[in-house]
Each structure stands twice: as structure tokens, then as C-alpha cells.
Amino acid sequence: xxxxxxxxxxxxxxxxxxxxxxxxxxxxxxxxxxxxxxxxxxxxxxxxxxxxxxxxxxxxxxxxxxxxxxxxxxxxxxxxxxxxxxxxxxxxxxxxxxxxxxxxxxxxxxxxxxxxxxxxxxxxxxxxxxxxxxxxxxxxxxxxxxxxxxxxxxxxxxxxxxxxxxxxxxxxxxxxxxxxxxxxxxxxxxxxxxxxxxxxxxxxxxxxxxxxxxxxxxxxxxxxxxxxxxxxxxxxxxxxxxxxxxxxxxxxxxxxxxxxxxxxxxxxxxxxxxxxxxxxxxxxxxxxxxxxxxxxxxxxxxxxxxxxxxxxxxxxxxxxxxxxxxxxxxxxxxxxxxxxxxxxxxxxxxxxxxxxxxxxxxxxxxxxxxxxxxxxxxxxxxxxxxxxxxxxxxxxxxxxxxxxxxxxxxxxx
Ligand SMILES: [Zn+2]
Numbered sequence: 001x002x003x004x005x006x007x008x009x010x011x012x013x014x015x016x017x018x019x020x021x022x023x024x025x026x027x028x029x030x031x032x033x034x035x036x037x038x039x040x041x042x043x044x045x046x047x048x049x050x051x052x053x054x055x056x057x058x059x060x061x062x063x064x065x066x067x068x069x070x071x072x073x074x075x076x077x078x079x080x081x082x083x084x085x086x087x088x089x090x091x092x093x094x095x096x097x098x099x100x101x102x103x104x105x106x107x108x109x110x111x112x113x114x115x116x117x118x119x120x121x122x123x124x125x126x127x128x129x130x131x132x133x134x135x136x137x138x139x140x141x142x143x144x145x146x147x148x149x150x151x152x153x154x155x156x157x158x159x160x161x162x163x164x165x166x167x168x169x170x171x172x173x174x175x176x177x178x179x180x181x182x183x184x185x186x187x188x189x190x191x192x193x194x195x196x197x198x199x200x201x202x203x204x205x206x207x208x209x210x211x212x213x214x215x216x217x218x219x220x221x222x223x224x225x226x227x228x229x230x231x232x233x234x235x236x237x238x239x240x241x242x243x244x245x246x247x248x249x250x251x252x253x254x255x256x257x258x259x260x261x262x263x264x265x266x267x268x269x270x271x272x273x274x275x276x277x278x279x280x281x282x283x284x285x286x287x288x289x290x291x292x293x294x295x296x297x298x299x300x301x302x303x304x305x306x307x308x309x310x311x312x313x314x315x316x317x318x319x320x321x322x323x324x325x326x327x328x329x330x331x332x333x334x335x336x337x338x339x340x341x342x343x344x345x346x347x348x349x350x351x352x353x354x355x356x357x358x359x360x361x362x363x364x365x366x367x368x369x370x371x372x373x374x375x376x377x378x379x380x381x382x383x384x385x386x387x388x389x390x391x392x393x394x395x396x397x398x399x400x401x402x403x404x405x406x407x408x409x410x411x412x413x
Contacts, residue, residue, distance in 0.1 A: 001093075001100050001394030003387040009092040013038055013076075014084040022377030023084055027077035027118035027129070028157050035076045035088075039115060042095050046102055048113070055133035055171035056117035056163040061110060062098055068179040068411030069110030070400050071360075072097050075119035075130075075352060082120075083186075083379020085386075089367065090184045091115050093390050097397045108405030109179060111397075116352045117163070124154045131352035133168040134175065135359055140165055179409040180327060180400050181356035183364045184393040186381055190372030191345055198385035199392050200343040201331040202364035205354040206253075206281035207288045207320035213240065213299050217308040219264060219272030234262045234271035236306035241276065243298035251291050253282035254348060278312075283320050283346035320346075321354040326408065327363035327400060334395035335365065339388045360412055365393050 017025045017035045025035040036058060043050050048060040061069065074090025094113045101107045116134075121127030124146040132138040144165055146154040155165045187193075192200055217231035241257040248255035256279045262271035278295060282288040296312055303310035332342050347364065356362045367381050367389030381389075403409050 001096055001391055003390040005099065006092050006096045006390050007383065007386065009042060009095065010084060010088055013088055018084055021081050023078040023082040024080060025076055025078040026080055026122045027120065028123055028161055032077050036115065039076055039091065046098055048098060053171040053174055054163070055130045055168040056158065056161055057130040057134060057171060058115040059174060060098065060113040062101065062107065064107040064110035066109045066405050068177050068404055069112045070397065070404060071112050071114055071178055071181045072397060073114035073116065074183050074185060075116045077118055077120050079120050079122045079375045081377055082375055083377060085186045085379060085381055086188065086374050087119060089186055093184045093393050096390065097394055100394065108401050119352055123148045128350060128352055128355055130171070131355035134171040135355040136169055136172050137355060137358070138168060140168065175359060175412050177411045178360050179404040179411050181353060181360055181362040182393070182396055182400060183351065183353045184389060185351060185364060185366060186374065187366040187369045188349055188374035189369060192366065192368035193370045193372045195343070197341055197343055197368060198388035199335050199338070199340045199365055199367050200345050201328055201335055202323060202366055203328060203344050203346050204283055204320060204322035204357065205347045205350050206283050207285055207318060209280045209288060209292050209317045210315040211278045212313045212315060213237070213276040213278055214311045214313060215274045215276065215303055215308050217272055217306060220270040222268045222270060225270055230270050231307035232270050233274040233308050236302045236308045237274040237276045239305060240299045240302035243302065244278065244295045247291050247294045247298065251282060251287045253280065253287055253291050255280045255291060255295065281348050285320050288320065321357045323357055323363045324361035326403065327361055330399040331363050331365055331396045334399060335392040337395055338391035340392060361409055363396065365389060365396060
């Protein structure tokens with residue numbers, strides 16, 4: 001693997017589809033098409049067959065000696081003012097994996113790059129569009145009528161890119177013969193930076209529980225109502241939010257009260273009703289369930305303490321999706337050989353890899369993020385850390401190719 005070639009490609013992509021306001025490769029737009037054109041120009045230099053599947057995912061396959069193939073890739077789409085590395089790092093490192101394999105000769109099994117369509121969901125709010133279609137988890141009727149800011153329907157917009165929504169699940173056929181899926185991505189958070197580590201293996205994606213807590217008290221005059229005679233829904237929410245914070249600490253998970261809206265929301269009134277947004281994540285399903293139970297109890301206690309009632313309304317959830325133990329072991333060794341440590345962390349954000357992990361052995365590697373932010377033009381990673389991450393990924397690909405050739409990662413039927 002020649003990390004320098006990956007960095008050159010990434011810089012060129014940023015030049016073509018970025019700028020002072022950040023990356024603007026929003027899926028199903030001209031800028032995204034331009035990013036794909038650049039990707040194709042790189043793939044054109046290799047002995048690969050490039051196709052686009054029924055869900056708009058781009059594939060580039062290189063033949064191998066044995067049966068089956070490994071899938072390498074990520075997504076070139078971005079949020080509207082995104083960073084230069086989110087998704088693009090994984091795609092262009094996958095290009096380098098193909099390129100360096102081509103220089104070494106025929107691979108022991110095939111190698112197939114994928115650029116997933118619409119990972120971010122930036123235009124219509126449905127993330128992991130292409131990978132979930134491929135995994136068979138995209139409910140077409142739930143996304144058909146999603147509209148963008150200008151009121152355009154998802155079904156009409158994707159049709160302009162030759163995607164017939166009723167057929168997107170045919171993308172699943174791409175996985176016939178797949179032995180494993182490997183993805184490199186930036187961490188998008190502060191864990192590796194805070195430990196001074198360039199890269200790490202990812203154990204899986206956290207399960208997520210999202211709820212709205214609705215606290216009902218009594219709207220009352222701020223001057224006329226003594227402190228002891230209030231049913232203050234905002235105070236109950238505040239108490240619950242702080243208690244829920246401790247729940248996150250207690251289970252080594254993450255619990256976020258991302259916002260609260262009170263009614264009537266005026267300076268002269270005790271808030272009679274407050275809605276609180278709650279997001280909880282953990283890699284361990286039992287701990288995730290325990291965190292939800294304890295958050296529920298914290299809400300009940302806070303409501304009782306303030307003479308209110310509370311109801312937790314379910315918004316959305318997804319179970320934890322663990323990655324493959326054999327590939328995790330390969331990746332841990334690879335990260336160490338590339339100059340990192342034997343660190344393995346869960347991913348809080350979801351990734352296309354989570355969709356693949358439902359069906360085929362999967363692993364991810366993270367590079368550090370420094371500053372530890374993403375989905376903003378400030379997103380960055382020191383080049384030395386990128387070099388370690390790219391090298392670690394290449395070694396993991398080599399290890400997985402060898403395992404597949406040895407029959408340890410049998411091709412999917
Ligand atoms: Zn991403």
C-alpha cells in the first residue's frame with residue numbers, strides 16, 4: 001500500500017468537490033456525480049469491471065485465483081458542508097488496495113470495491129440507502145415519498161440517476177460470492193485522539209435507542225405560584241437529564257439529552273409541558289436495555305418529585321451489530337504491525353459496514369480524527385495517522401485474502 005497515492009487522490013477529490021466551505025458531495029446531486037466521475041477515472045487505470053447496481057452502488061471487481069471475493073469500500077457522498085475524509089478515505093484506500101494488488105499480481109480470491117450510494121442521507125434523511133438496499137433492510141414504501149427541502153420526492157430524484165426504487169433490493173445479488181467486507185473510516189470522535197493513537201480496530205456498531213420524554217405538569221403564573229406549589233415540567237426534565245447522564249457513566253455507554261422544548265416557553269410562566277429528546281447507545285445489548293430501563297426510572301422519579309407525569313415515546317431503535325471475531329483479530333494485528341496499538345473500540349455512529357455485518361463477516365478500522373469532529377469542514381486527521389490507518393487496512397485486506405483462499409471465509413451462496 002502506498003499511502004501517498006491515497007492522499008493524492010483525496011486531495012484531488014477535495015479540490016474538485018470541496019473548497020473553503022467543505023465537501024459538498026451530497027448524494028443525488030451534480031457534485032456527487034462529479035466525485036464518482038473522479039473515482040471512475042482512477043478505476044479506469046486498473047483491470048476492473050465497473051458497474052452500478054439497482055440501488056445506485058458503484059462496484060469495481062478484480063478477478064482472483066480462487067472462488068469468491070472480498071468487498072472493500074465506503075462512500076464518496078458527504079453532508080453539505082462536510083469534511084474531506086468522511087467516506088472518501090475508505091473509498092480511495094480501497095482503490096489503493098486494488099492498485100497495489102494489481103502490482104503484486106493476481107489475488108488469491110477476487111477483490112471488489114464498492115462505493116455505497118447515499119450513506120449520509122443528507123438530502124432525504126434516510127442514511128445507509130445503498131447498503132441497506134443491498135442488505136435487504138430498506139423498506140421501499142417508507143422512503144418513496146420522502147421529500148428534500150425543495151419538496152422533490154426521493155423516488156423521482158433517484159430515477160434521474162437510473163435507480164428504479166421498486167427494484168433497489170435487487171442490489172442484494174451483489175453479495176453472492178462475497179467472503180467478507182472491510183471498511184476504513186475516520187473515527188469522527190475524540191477517543192483515539194485523546195489516547196494518542198493513530199488508528200484502531202472497530203468491534204461493531206452500537207445499538208441505538210431513541211425516545212422522546214414527554215413531561216406533563218401544570219402551566220402557572222411565574223409570580224403567583226410559590227415554589228412549593230408548582231408542577232414544573234421543565235424542572236422535572238432537567239433533573240431527569242442529569243440523572244440520565246449518570247446512567248451513561250454507570251454503564252460505560254453514551255446517553256444524550258440532545259434538546260428539550262417547553263410550553264408555553266415564556267419568561268412569566270412555569271412550563272406545563274416539556275418534550276425531551278433522548279439518544280442512548282451501547283455495543284452490549286444487555287447494557288443498552290439496562291440503560292433504557294434506568295432512563296425510564298430516572299424520568300419517573302423526576303416526574304414524581306415535581307408533581308408531573310411522564311411518558312417515553314419510542315422514536316427509533318437498532319440493535320448492536322458486532323463485527324466478525326476472526327476479522328477483528330486480523331485487524332488488531334494489522335494495526336499493531338502498521339505502528340498503532342492493540343486497541344479496539346465500538347463505533348457510536350452507524351456505518352454501511354453495519355448493514356454488511358448482518359450478512360457477511362465484516363470489520364472496520366478507524367483512523368483518528370483530530371480535531372475530533374466530523375460533518376464539518378474542520379474535520380481532519382494528521383497525515384502520519386492516515387498513513388498508519390491505510391497501512392493497517394492494506395494488511396487486513398491481505399490477511400483476509402489469505403483466510404478466504406484457505407477456505408476460512410467461505411463465499412456467500
Ligand atoms: Zn461516513
